[in-house]
C-alpha cells in the first residue's frame with residue numbers, strides 16, 4: 605500500500621478532503637494517508653503554521669495531496685503554500701484548464717495548460733517598509749529558474765503531444781526582469797524545434813483568453829502572472845470549484861486545487877470537491893494508477909452531465925456529501 609501525505613488544510617479543506625479520500629477509497633485504491641495538519645490552528649499550537657514534520661513527511665513519501673490553507677492578508681505569518689513550494693523546491697506549478705464534460709461554459713474548446721514558475725518573482729517575499737507612506741517589494745527573476753520552468757513547459761509539450769508554447773511577460777515595462785525571463789525561454793525554445801514558440805504580454809493575453817481561448821496551448825509564466833492567469837483560465841472552464849493543479853519538483857510532487865480555503869462557505873457542507881478530486885486524479889495518474897483515475901473521472905463526469913446533483917457553485921443545491929455520495933454511486 606502506498607503512503608501519501610494528506611494536508612487537509614483549513615476553511616473548506618477538511619470537508620473536501622474527506623469527500624475526496626472517501627471517493628478514492630470507494631474506487632478501490634488503497635492509500636495509507638499520512639495526515640499532516642498545517643495552517644493557522646497549527647501555528648497557535650506549534651508556534652509555526654508549517655512545522656518541519658509536514659515537510660519531512662512529504663520528503664519521505666515524495667507525494668502529497670493538499671487542500672487549501674488560509675493566508676492572512678497583510679499582517680501575520682507568511683503563506684504556508686509559498687513556504688511549502690519553496691522548501692521542497694516544487695518549481696513547476698501545473699494548472700490544466702480543459703472543458704469538463706457536463707459543465708457548460710461560454711466556450712467549449714478550452715484545452716490549455718498553465719505552467720507557472722513557483723519559486724521566485726514577487727513571491728520571494730522580499731519587502732520593506734521604507735517609511736509609513738512607502739513600501740517596496742522586490743521582484744526576483746533568475747536565468748536558472750526561468751530556464752528550468754521553460755524547459756519543463758517544452759518537455760511537457762513534447763510528452764503530452766502539445767504543439768505550441770507561449771511565454772508570457774510584461775517585458776515592455778519590466779525590461780530587465782521579464783526581459784531575462786524571455787531571454788531564457790528563447791534559449792530553451794531553440795532546443796525544441798518541433799514545438800512552435802511565441803511570446804505575448806500578459807495584459808493582451810488576458811484579453812485574448814476571454815475572447816478566444818482556443819488560440820493557446822501551453823502557457824509558461826513567471827509566478828505572479830501565472831497565479832492570476834490561472835484563476836482566469838479556471839473561470840473559462842467553470843470556476844475555481846473545478847480547477848485542478850499540481851506543484852512538481854525534482855524529488856516531490858504536491859497536488860492541490862487552484863482555489864483557496866473559501867472562508868465564506870466554510871463548515872457549511874456547500875463546497876465543491878471537484879477541484880481537489882481532479883487534482884487527486886492527476887496524482888493517481890502520476891503514481892501509475894491511471895485506471896482508477898479514469899474510473900473516478902468517469903463517475904464525476906456522469907454526475908455532472910446528469911446535472912441533478914450539483915453543488916451551489918455549479919447552479920445546483922446539493923451538499924458536498926450528497927455530491928460525494930452520487931459520485932461513489934456511479935463508480936463502476
Ligand code: NAI
Pocket residue numbers: 616671672673674675676677685844845846860861862863864865866867868869874875876877878879917
Ligand atoms: P478562494 O479560492 O478561497 O475563494 C474565492 C471564491 O470562490 C469564494 O467565493 C469561494 O466561496 C469560491 N470557492 C472557492 N473554492 C470553492 C469550492 N471548492 N467550491 C465552491 N466555491 C468555491 O479565494 P480567496 O477568498 O481569495 O482566498 C481565501 C483564502 O485562501 C486566503 O487566505 C488565501 O490566501 C487562501 N488561498 C490558499 C490557496 C492554497 O492553499 N493553495 C490558494 C489560494 C488562496
